[in-house]
Amino acid sequence: MSQIRKLKSRIEPWKKIIADMDDLEAMYELAAESGEQSDEDEVRSMYEAAKAQFDKLNILNLLSGEVDQNDAFLTVHAGAGGTEACDWAFMLSRMYLRWAERHGYKTEVVDELEAEGGIKSITIQISGDFVYGYLKGEGGIHRLVRISPFDANARRHTSFASVYVYPVLDDTIEVDIKPEDLRVDTYRAGGKGGQHVNKTDSAVRFTHIPTGIVVACQTERSQLMNRQTCMNMLKARLYEYYREQKEKENSKFMAEKKDISFGSQIRSYVFCPYTMVKDHRTRFSVGNIQAVMDGDLDDFMNAYLVAKWKGLPMDGSGDDDEEV
Secondary structure, eight states: OHHHHHHHHHHHHHHHHHHHHHHHHHHHHHHHHHOOHHHHHHHHHHHHHHHHHHHHHHHHHTOOSTTTTSOEEEEEEEOTTTHHHHHHHHHHHHHHHHHHHHTTOEEEEEEEEEETTEEEEEEEEEESTTHHHHHGGGOEEEEEEEEOTTOTTOOEEEEEEEEEEEEOOOTTSOOOOOGGGEEEEEEOOOSSOHHHHTTSOOEEEEEETTTTEEEEEOSSSOHHHHHHHHHHHHHHHHHHHHHHHHHHHTTOOOOOOOOSSTTOEEEEEEOSSSOEEEETTTOOEESOHHHHHTTOOHHHHHHHHHHHHHTOOOOOTTOOTTOO
């Protein structure tokens, strides 16, 4: 039933836009005969609405990957910059939470490591239709340039944070994990957990020995529930890991993981001396940085999907032409 619902959501909007175009054609002929300004304005309004819907469906058509329609785990790690970077990681996590809220997606913080001035790392599960398809282009290094609120001399600082996106796998995709390849550690949860979690070893950490991948969860009071969440996260990480290995073997994988520092960012957020957000892969940029930080990311995601579909080179991670 879930698959039927998703297929209908892909087909029904196209049927509607065909009907809207028939109505638009009839309205255009009526406006041409009447010559009234009000009819002309209505035709223009109908056209703009149909065009916006067509552009949206056209982007949705690009989400045809094996796991594009799945939910996603999104992890943010603070990089170079100390307290400033921890604050930047918090700002990024808020940006993605607001993006999910705009689209009506469900969010859950799976793991969070707090630090002075912000967070050191956070993992969020975002649930909804085509979440991974939209978010898969957000993985990489994000750079912030601003006047630091933590600097008494009000100097301009540059901070970095990394974003990783992994699909939540359903029962149709199997990832084999051997028990002997898995190390399980339990420990007491930290943070504002209340009396129960701080008295029992409810937090769980899984380490996949062959790949070195580590996942942890401490949000639930039950160790059993934390184990289940950890296993889902590990399967998602391993799926992405093996997919990348396969693409490297086929010489199709070009987006190598880089250090969380200068010269490796995929996107820059400049607050000072001017305001601009620029994606270095697609060269797409906007000046309204407050809207972007409030979750308005659709244009960046769409630009990435179109560039990927067209096969355009997206190796501009070191492009620094916005520096002053």
